[in-house]
Amino acid sequence: MLMQINIEKTTQPKKRPTEKELANIAFGTTFTDHMLLIDYKEGHGWNNARIVPYGPLPLYPATTCLHYGQLIFEGLKAYKTRDGGIVMFRPDQNMARMNNSGERMCIPRIDVLEAVEAIAKLVEVEEEWVPSLPATSLYIRPFIISTDTFLGVHPSSSYLFIVILCPVGAYYKEGLAPVRIYVENEYARTVKGGTGFAKCAGNYAASLKSQVEAENEGYAQVLWLDGAERRYIEEVGSMNVFFVIDGKVVTPELNGSILPGITRKSVIEVVKSWNMPVTERRITIDELAQAYKDGKVSEAFGSGTAAVISPIGELKWQDTVMRFNGGKIGEVSQRLYDEITGIQTCTREDKFGWVYKIK
């Protein structure tokens, strides 16, 4: 059930960065020649899908998303395979999650399959932009904004689904480098009943102050505890978090305030396939600090689309500084990185059926 997509090609294609230039371009600063737009109007559903030259959006100043933040987004990647093919990683999961985020933010559902096919079409139009060196990819950013133009606080009756694309270089320039993190004690990202599980713009606005303070102190990100009691571990920056405690992989269970990462889900499924124990449960910061003191925590890492696996070298909580695996990447982290990136780029067998072939 492919939706009809009009394609208007640019008459002024940009100069594409070379693979070498790409290595030095900051994430998310270079965009391809085209974007995908789909309108929504109450009573008409999603309609008028079109691929047009990348450019500014005409929006009235009263457009509701600019005032009340009815805005959700996604992030996924396309990869070039060794044989010149192009694939995406679990795009159906992203679109299903977008609908869950939308449900919370009163944004209408979009058909998962149709949305995935439309994104695949855009990537196909931009196939020359998909980089091919190891660990490079084409980052895909779908998002939905509310487009009614009135200042009343009410769900919009019209929306715009937009997809833009950025070629990105290797996240790690020289191997998986562990990062320093501190536990955020002052600010909360979200609370139960809030929008933590939704990938919405407001969650990010709420996290910026904390991120800035962490960077000023020489840390890469913060580890969020639950907003009410400040006891339970939730996530790290914009990644989910895992620990290896006593040889078992542990991650906080999804509780409504944690973002259900697709990389998180994939990590759990891969670890299970290795017949290694993995549990999703509540875990307090005290428990982690105690396990650390007892010498039981061998690894800590974040998971997310951008970095896939991001080892945590150091975690500071009040006066406790935890250093994992001598500040080096752990065995489980490395193995997971190799397996998941291998599946993503089709250099390892796709046992789980996660790869969506565009061509």
Ligand SMILES: *Cc1c(COP(=O)(O)O)cnc(C)c1O
């Ligand atoms: C997107 C996101 C993640 C990671 O999700 P992936 O699907 O693995 O990329 C984790 N936490 C937050 C807050 C996020 O926005």
